[in-house]
Amino acid sequence: xxxxxxxxxxxxxxxxxxxxxxxxxxxxxxxxxxxxxxxxxxxxxxxxxxxxxxxxxxxxxxxxxxxxxxxxxxxxxxxxxxxxxxxxxxxxxxxxxxxxxxxxxxxxxxxxxxxxxxxxxxxxxxxxxxxxxxxxxxxxxxxxxxxxxxxxxxxxxxxxxxxxxxxxxxxxxxxxxxxxxxxx
Ligand SMILES: Nc1ncnc2c1ncn2[C@@H]1O[C@H](COP(=O)(O)OP(=O)(O)O)[C@@H](O)[C@H]1O
Numbered sequence: 001x002x003x004x005x006x007x008x009x010x011x012x013x014x015x016x017x018x019x020x021x022x023x024x025x026x027x028x029x030x031x032x033x034x035x036x037x038x039x040x041x042x043x044x045x046x047x048x049x050x051x052x053x054x055x056x057x058x059x060x061x062x063x064x065x066x067x068x069x070x071x072x073x074x075x076x077x078x079x080x081x082x083x084x085x086x087x088x089x090x091x092x093x094x095x096x097x098x099x100x101x102x103x104x105x106x107x108x109x110x111x112x113x114x115x116x117x118x119x120x121x122x123x124x125x126x127x128x129x130x131x132x133x134x135x136x137x138x139x140x141x142x143x144x145x146x147x148x149x150x151x152x153x154x155x156x157x158x159x160x161x162x163x164x165x166x167x168x169x170x171x172x173x174x175x176x177x178x179x180x181x182x183x184x
Contacts (some may be wrong), residue, residue: 001080001083001148002027002083002182003081003082003084003101003106003107003108003109004081004083004084004110004182005022005083005084005097005109005110005112005156006083006085006111006112006114007111007112007113007114007149007153007156008019008112008113008123009115009142009145009150010121010138010142011120011122011123011124011125011138012114012115012121012167013114013124013171013174014085014114015033015034015085016042016171017167017171017174017178018031020175021178022082022083025083027081028077028078028081028082028083029082029085030069030072030073030082030083030087031082032065032069032085032086033085033086033087034061034085034086036054036127037052037054046064046068049064054132055132055137056140057132057136057140057141057144058144059089059144059148061088061126062092062093065087065089065093065094066093066100069084069097073100073101073106078106083095086174088152089149090147090148090151090152091148091151091152092132094152094155094156104179109161110161110162110182111152111156111161111163112164112165112181113156113162113164113165114165114167114174115164115165115166116166116167117168118142118171120167121142122138126138136153146169163181163182165181
């Protein structure tokens with residue numbers, strides 16, 4: 001049973017690696033960014049509420065993402081494990097998640113911190129061309145990461161859940177490191 005939370009700055013390769021590892025482990029990959037982008041595309045009430053925050057590189061309000069994560073983790077395919085990508089992104093969300101996992105009996109989660117230096121992530125993001133990948137929004141997303149998300153590294157280290165992987169290697173090397181890490 002593998003339950004993993006992927007942490008790291010935008011552009012560290014969380015999404016790519018989370019998809020690869022989830023396929024390898026045959027467990028669902030749950031990306032709050034992907035779910036929100038789909039909701040925007042479909043213009044659902046969630047998408048309509050989230051759009052302006054995402055376009056500006058801001059976090060969408062806790063309640064919105066927390067509700068969507070709770071709903072998703074209550075679906076039956078999560079019984080075999082999961083990889084959470086993009087959640088939690090702040091300490092309040094991490095506290096919510098800890099309580100939720102306890103409530104639904106899904107503990108033992110580990111956190112992978114995929115680390116990469118600023119210049120590397122900026123270059124990667126600029127090459128990607130998503131709607132929120134222009135320079136100004138990227139800068140804001142990195143700022144939000146530093147202020148809100150980076151504190152989760154200490155949060156999870158204090159709780160002895162943290163594993164760290166160097167994201168500044170080739171994609172295949174990162175995948176190998178991840179597989180070794182979770183097998184250990
Ligand atoms: N847990 C979350 N809390 C708040 N906002 C979120 C969360 N997850 C995703 N978002 C919104 O979706 C955007 C894109 O997220 P994501 O696809 O994970 O991108 P990134 O490549 O920047 O890590 C974020 O900038 C934010 O607006």
